[in-house]
Amino acid sequence: MLVLLPPSEGKAAEGAGAPLELGGLSLPALTAARRAVLEELVELCAADETKAQEVLGLSDGLRGEIAKNAGLRTAAARPAGEIYTGVLYDALDLASLDPRARRLAERSLLVFSGLWGAVRIGDRIPSYRCSMGVKLPGLGALGAYWRAPMAEVLPEAAGDGLVLDLRSAAYATAWKPKGEVAGRTATVRVLQSKIVDGVEKRSVVSHFNKATKGRLVRDLLSAGLTPAGPAELVEALRELGYAVEAQAPAKGGKPWALDVIVTEL
Numbered sequence: 001m002l003v004l005l006p007p008s009e010g011k012a013a014e015g016a017g018a019p020l021e022l023g024g025l026s027l028p029a030l031t032a033a034r035r036a037v038l039e040e041l042v043e044l045c046a047a048d049e050t051k052a053q054e055v056l057g058l059s060d061g062l063r064g065e066i067a068k069n070a071g072l073r074t075a076a077a078r079p080a081g082e083i084y085t086g087v088l089y090d091a092l093d094l095a096s097l098d099p100r101a102r103r104l105a106e107r108s109l110l111v112f113s114g115l116w117g118a119v120r121i122g123d124r125i126p127s128y129r130c131s132m133g134v135k136l137p138g139l140g141a142l143g144a145y146w147r148a149p150m151a152e153v154l155p156e157a158a159g160d161g162l163v164l165d166l167r168s169a170a171y172a173t174a175w176k177p178k179g180e181v182a183g184r185t186a187t188v189r190v191l192q193s194k195i196v197d198g199v200e201k202r203s204v205v206s207h208f209n210k211a212t213k214g215r216l217v218r219d220l221l222s223a224g225l226t227p228a229g230p231a232e233l234v235e236a237l238r239e240l241g242y243a244v245e246a247q248a249p250a251k252g253g254k255p256w257a258l259d260v261i262v263t264e265l
Helices: 028-047 049-056 064-070 087-092 099-108 147-158 179-183 206-222 230-239
Strands: 002-005 109-113 117-120 163-165 185-196 199-203 243-247 256-262
Touching (some): 002 206, 028 049, 028 064, 028 117, 028 147, 049 064, 087 206, 099 109, 117 147, 179 185, 185 206, 185 230, 206 230, 206 256, 230 256
Parallel strands (some): 002 109, 002 163, 163 185, 185 256
Antiparallel strands (some): 109 117, 185 199, 243 256
């Protein structure tokens, strides 16, 4: 099982530790592409704060992130599972997983990133600010930039099991499963169900979406479940107490679409 996650825009504060070693990250075939993004991001942020703020789409309150990016080469690195924060990662709560679930998480979870392409939760990275929606002056839009490197690396990383795609739209642009891999991929949408004047209304609510996805992954890991494919995933989630509506693709080479229905967090 391979679980594709978005990162969090906010990151944990820097701590103590050795700096980044690009060659030590998972998916080493991405090293050259990672180095190119890192070098341009650092140079941009070190040279012109005003331009960097515009390129990165930062508010004045987040201007301090520019100096952080300028120092990425020497900043302390920590496991990615400690760097990413926010609603999804709070619900996932990696730190409290038991040892068996933690090992499964380290094998199964892959976090997409505008800067790194994708990392596993044990990969040591510094805190940074660079979303997949950024368009760097030299490399262009990062979603498009990462497509070719990812197409070379991700099919092998996916192995022959389930691909559970929980990425947001911006991060999904970097890699789209194709062919046989797509056929064993499941995308998940979380819908909040409300009764209004006796009629059920469903809507996508960001907080519900992120929290439910984090909890869903945690429950799979804690139960030690590694479904072989989308159909088995649907069964596993229902056994874990989730209300799931599944739509199998009409033809081969397309992912399954799963709706998880929630009424409260």
